[in-house]
Amino acid sequence: MIAVQGVWKFFGDFAALRDLRLEITRGSTTALLGRNGAGKTTLLRMLAALSSPSRGTITLDGAGLREPAQRRRIGVIGHGISIYDDLTAAENLEFFASLYGVGAPGAKIDQWLETTGLARVRNSLARQFSRGMRQRLAIARAFFHEPDVLLLDEPFTALDDRAAELLAGLIRQAHERGRTVLISTHQLREALALATDVAVLDRGRLAFHGPNTADLQTAPEDFYRRFTEAPA
Amino acid sequence: MKSHADLAWGAATAAAMVGALYLAFVWVPTEASMGIVQRIFYFHMPPFVVAVVAIIVGMAASVRYLATRNLDWDDWALASIEVGLVFDTMNLITGPFWAKPVWGIWWTWDARLTSAFVLWLMFVGYLILRRAIEEPGQRAALSAVVTMFQFVGAIIVYMANRWWRTQHPQPVLAGGEGSGLAPEMRVALLGCLAAFLVLYLCLMRLRLRLARLGREVEGLRRTVHSL
């Protein structure tokens, strides 16, 4: 479904990604692992159409990612919250609804505010929210337009328990509905509990890509060490 | 570590400049109305032409960079704009030295001078922007975009200035520039232009090499930091 073909990404003369070849199959939940600097965020940003490869191509069902129609199918949780502080919870979702062409947004927004436990504060400015509430609103923003593809960059980092549980549940639900999920993470156990496939990046290259097997889940650190260079 | 090529270029440029000096100060006859001061013209106009050539090269290189994302083109853009600034500065500085004795004023805001100053500010703006961006790819892309805006902008600024100044007559530093050039003057002008172009090419060689080495150093520094 997502085809990364011969992708290089240069920052000046530094190659963040080297000749990356990766096929993400439809309906899979892939845990993207790798040490800091391995290129996970670089790859995810390219999949989110935030940057383009220096060489090679990335396609979604055969077509490029800069087409609006393609990006409509993608939901992203990046490092930042991507929520407007001066808009209310409902207004934030309404804004993204209009960008993503969500039909009958009113009902959907109500439903998602309910799901993320933000229904009571729908008309409060995001600025006034606690950290956990903002995280949940960010999750709503990424999921509510029902994307076929979900790109989550270290989504569990600094989530409070409630938000983490919510997110894990939503990822499982997305998988049941046949969506494709890509989770980049350091937190091996959480990701491996949810993932059907595992991909490991090491210094810009794909070191491993395969199904998430039982022995992976029992001894993830060993597995990790096999495929990545320990820092000096 | 001067190679043979460097020495050859250096010698050629030196010879060309000596030739230009000869043409401008010895060979060409003194201009009737303005006297000896008019000879500055031969070192005032050619640098401007070279600056314009430099911009066009910079603009073309910027377009190539955006099309190919090859940083070699960015080196060309940077080198040309930076060297072009030197020539444009020559033009701006020699102007007042000519204007004061002849017309009594250092400067006037006529169409040509105003546009020339705006152009100079655009050169400077481009170079200052480059210093403010760390990452080479981003620096190259943003500079390239700025170049395009500035190129179109400079043309429109000149046109607008002409309309403005026809409505607000200023003391025009008339005569001299292009009006009624005697044949010998034309020869001297072209000769000096050729010399300045040789100087431009010589400086471009050196600046391009410097740019390439600079990138190598940056890359090495980044590698070292990541170890």
Next chain:
Amino acid sequence: MRELLGPALAIARKDLRVERRSKEVVNAAFSFALVVLLLFSFTFDPSGDEVRTMSGGLLWLVYAFAGVLVLNRSFARETQNDCLDALVAAPASAAAILLGKTLANTVLLLALEAATLPVFTIFYNVRWDFRLGWLLVVLVLATWGFTVIGTVFSALTVNVQLREIMLPLLVFPITIPVLMAAVQLTTVIFTGEPMEPEMVWVRLLVGFNVIFTTLAGALVEYILVG
């Protein structure tokens, strides 16, 4: 076309709503405009006819300096909470994002100009019998021209060091034709002279707007996508 306008209007609406809530920029910019008017009073002796011939210039200098403050925040605001990433990743083309923000900024600058104008006419004793219709035309055309350049450069400088200095340094030389035309037309409107000979400036504004809106729309993709 719908692909362009839809997202653009949504973004414009969002920007205006955010600004209306926070009032962060327009208040500061308006106060700054008043400060500039004050500073000018020391530079120019605001007595009668003399001022009228300089009125266009003074007014547009105030607008330009205060306007830059507004334009600077345009994309800078999006970097808070990494909203810019969400915006660029959304199905809105880079050109739509630029158009939306330019629309919002134009509205904000026009509001700033409308608020500053009466104060200006009072401080500098400009007579009120000017042709309002023409003034509105000039304000809209010139503000759009200034704003489209300012907005695209706001995007360009959003991640650049010394953003607050880089923006005016890059924007002003390019927008000189707009300011020139605006100054000339506004002065003529204030002094009551005939507009006919000045139509070349109106044509310049229209031409500038068409050329640079197109150029900006074409190049903004290179700015927003890394």
